[in-house]
Amino acid sequence: xxxLDVVGLSKHYPIRSGLLHREVGRVRAVDGVDLHIAxxxxxxxxxxxxxxxxTVARCILRALTPTAGEILFSAEDGRTIDxxxxxxxxxxxxxxxxxxxxxxxxxxxxxxMMVGDIIAEPLTVNGVGSAERHARVTALLDLVGLPAVxxxxxxxxxxxxxxQRIGIARALALNPRLVVADEPVSALDVSVQAQIVNxxxxxxxxxxxxxxxxxxxxxxxxxxxDRVAVMYLGRIVELAPVTDLYGEPRHPYTAALLGxxxxxxxxxxxxxxxxxxxxxxxxxxxxxxxxxxxxxFAVDVCRVERxxxxxxxxxxxxxxHRADELTLAGVT
Amino acid sequence: MRPILMxxxxxxxxxxxxxxxxxxGNVRALEAVSLDLFPxxxxxxxxxxxxxxxVTARAxxxxxxRNGAITAGSVLLDPGTPGELNLSALPAESARMRGVRGxxxxxxxxxxxASLSMQYTVGNQIIEAIRQHRDPGKAAARAQAxxxxxxxxxxxxxxxIDVYPFQLSGGLRQxxxxxxxxxxxxxxxxxxxPTTALDVTTQAQILALLRRLQRDKQIALMLITHDMGVxxxxxDEVAVMYLGRVVEFAPVRRLFAAPAHPYTRxxxxxxxxxxxxxxxxxxxxxxxxxxPNAxxxxxxxxxxxxDVIPGRxxxxxxxxxxxxxxGAACFHAAVTA
Numbered sequence: 044x045x046x047l048d049v050v051g052l053s054k055h056y057p058i059r060s061g062l063l064h065r066e067v068g069r070v071r072a073v074d075g076v077d078l079h080i081a082x083x084x085x086x087x088x089x090x091x092x093x094x095x096x097x098t099v100a101r102c103i104l105r106a107l108t109p110t111a112g113e114i115l116f117s118a119e120d121g122r123t124i125d126x127x128x129x130x131x132x133x134x135x136x137x138x139x140x141x142x143x144x145x146x147x148x149x150x151x152x153x154x155x156m157m158v159g160d161i162i163a164e165p166l167t168v169n170g171v172g173s174a175e176r177h178a179r180v181t182a183l184l185d186l187v188g189l190p191a192v193x194x195x196x197x198x199x200x201x202x203x204x205x206x207q208r209i210g211i212a213r214a215l216a217l218n219p220r221l222v223v224a225d226e227p228v229s230a231l232d233v234s235v236q237a238q239i240v241n242x243x244x245x246x247x248x249x250x251x252x253x254x255x256x257x258x259x260x261x262x263x264x265x266x267x268x269d270r271v272a273v274m275y276l277g278r279i280v281e282l283a284p285v286t287d288l289y290g291e292p293r294h295p296y297t298a299a300l301l302g303x304x305x306x307x308x309x310x311x312x313x314x315x316x317x318x319x320x321x322x323x324x325x326x327x328x329x330x331x332x333x334x335x336x337x338x339x340f341a342v343d344v345c346r347v348e349r350x351x352x353x354x355x356x357x358x359x360x361x362x363x364h365r366a367d368e369l370t371l372a373g374v375t
Numbered sequence: 376m377r378p379i380l381m382x383x384x385x386x387x388x389x390x391x392x393x394x395x396x397x398x399x400g401n402v403r404a405l406e407a408v409s410l411d412l413f414p415x416x417x418x419x420x421x422x423x424x425x426x427x428x429x430v431t432a433r434a435x436x437x438x439x440x441r442n443g444a445i446t447a448g449s450v451l452l453d454p455g456t457p458g459e460l461n462l463s464a465l466p467a468e469s470a471r472m473r474g475v476r477g478x479x480x481x482x483x484x485x486x487x488x489a490s491l492s493m494q495y496t497v498g499n500q501i502i503e504a505i506r507q508h509r510d511p512g513k514a515a516a517r518a519q520a521x522x523x524x525x526x527x528x529x530x531x532x533x534x535x536i537d538v539y540p541f542q543l544s545g546g547l548r549q550x551x552x553x554x555x556x557x558x559x560x561x562x563x564x565x566x567x568x569p570t571t572a573l574d575v576t577t578q579a580q581i582l583a584l585l586r587r588l589q590r591d592k593q594i595a596l597m598l599i600t601h602d603m604g605v606x607x608x609x610x611d612e613v614a615v616m617y618l619g620r621v622v623e624f625a626p627v628r629r630l631f632a633a634p635a636h637p638y639t640r641x642x643x644x645x646x647x648x649x650x651x652x653x654x655x656x657x658x659x660x661x662x663x664x665x666x667p668n669a670x671x672x673x674x675x676x677x678x679x680x681x682d683v684i685p686g687r688x689x690x691x692x693x694x695x696x697x698x699x700x701x702g703a704a705c706f707h708a709a710v711t712a
Binding site: 091092202203204205232233234235236237238240244247248259260261263265266267268269285286299301302303305306307308309310311312316317321375 | 423424544545546547574575576577578579580582583601602603604605606607608610627628631641642643645646647648649650651652653654655656657658659660663664
């Protein structure tokens with residue numbers, strides 16, 4: 044049973060030029076993305092800056108209105124609702140079901156509000172009574188591992204990791220059906236990052252959280268995700284269960300990301316592979332496969348024909364013409 | 376066994392202490408920090424926020440914020456030679472100190488935009504940097520700037536020299552930052568989180584470039600990072616810092632194979648692993664790095680340390696690792712030669 048089915052999601056931005064700001068082209072920030080998130084599942088969306096992963100997340104949260112596509116959300120009562128065309132007004136009663144955890148625990152909390160009030164705010168907005176609110180905040184503080192006295196303190200009294208716990212408590216206040224976490228640990232020190240990663244894993248187990256986890260760090264993703272979608276220039280190029288994606292990547296871009304990541308082992312120093320070229324300009328995407336100018340395996344067809352995302356193994360999807368013939372190095 | 380000892384260091388930091396004056400009182404940002412930089416070698420300096428790794432770099436270059444001051448120790452350039460120069464004794468804005476910055480010690484920032492002006496072309500800025508150090512004339516400086524940009528891996532440097540920094544990608548900007556740092560032909564480079572703002576494929580390219588330039592020019596590179604992966608890939612020797620102290624110093628392989636300080640061990644275990652099983656928990660360090668103005672007494676790591684010795688670690692501070700030796704500033708660890 045899926046909490047979310049995204050079908051053909053696109054978000055295009057006009058490129059305007061000249062005196063009259065005529066539209067001279069379009070940036071396809073997100074271009075035909077299909078994905079789903081099952082109940083209790085964490086799907087990671089990974090890729091480098093400008094790949095469109097945050098735009099996908101913002102479309103799902105309906106902070107942006109998609110250019111095309113469906114965002115099918117399955118509500119508690121069993122109805123399936125397409126969020127994509129809904130007005131602000133129609134979205135309002137649905138918002139509590141999809142909550143967000145932000146990257147920057149410093150910028151995302153109101154410094155003038157006490158922590159208890161920050162966590163209770165979504166409850167207040169949704170008309171939860173004061174006694175129930177108080178009990179819920181107590182339970183949430185405990186859930187995210189903060190002491191009860193945190194309630195009456197202000198955010199500045201807390202470290203980055205504790206602030207992220209506050210943000211997580213706030214996101215969970217209304218028992219959301221889906222949590223969208225945008226780089227939730229990338230601003231944290233590594234020792235604190237480990238604590239928050241473990242907290243998210245505990246919450247997945249205890250609450251059966253369904254989560255879209257947007258991240259660039261493939262190490263963190265390996266621990267947190269059940270399945271991983273890799274994006275490049277607005278499209279998903281590979282999607283697979285986490286073990287398959289890392290162990291047997293079927294797209295050269297995924298293999299490049301895995302190979303380029305620094306390994307915390309000096310004996311593997313020479314195993315780091317330096318990818319060639321730079322991420323293409325999204326206003327002038329390459330023809331054919333967008334990755335072909337950087338791909339060591341590119342052949343003629345790659346320069347001409349854009350590969351579709353297709354199943355190459357059970358639950359394993361790749362948008363590479365040569366997915367069946369290439370043997371790519373994964374992390375073993 | 377350790378051939379580096381046969382070469383003299385080009386820069387020696389000895390027992391360096393830095394204090395920042397703040398409204399809430401004085402904050403000791405560095406205490407008894409000793410480091411050596413050797414020609415042709417990479418010293419990795421690793422630690423979490425507030426550990427003093429950037430302050431160390433800024434103290435060496437005498438570019439601390441106005442409220443910061445070196446209160447003890449020395450920074451010796453060319454130690455043991457007739458030309459030995461104690462940078463910590465020079466006025467920060469003296470001509471000699473300005474001569475050291477750029478010409479002897481180049482600096483690469485995390486965000487290259489910090490070192491680049493938006494108002495001038497890439498070329499104008501590099502040419503100015505070249506002419507500041509040793510003016511070969513306008514035309515020669517331009518030719519040299521093109522050569523530097525090419526060395527930094529910028530494609531078509533003869534056309535890229537006339538663009539503005541904002542017209543370049545993050546990776547190309549960092550390459551310009553590296554070309555700028557090399558403009559004065561320094562024999563020491565300090566790179567402060569040079570790839571932290573970059574994507575992983577770009578990071579791999581920039582690290583490879585730094586490694587190649589450092590080897591080719593036999594530069595002494597001090598690489599500051601929070602990322603144990605970058606350390607494993609780049610460093611010859613590693614200084615692990617915590618709350619303003621070097622808590623462990625070791626050759627890179629020994630550090631990863633047999634970390635001697637409980638903090639290093641915990642830090643290495645908390646690094647996410649690309650070989651993890653699904654939903655595998657990470658080892659954690661309890662608590663958080665204390666605020667710099669709330670430094671614990673005794674060993675600064677003792678409140679978070681799994682191996683704390685009751686009655687000792689909270690009272691006594693372990694002696695720093697003697698310079699030139701490997702070991703850990705911990706009562707459990709023996710210092711080895």
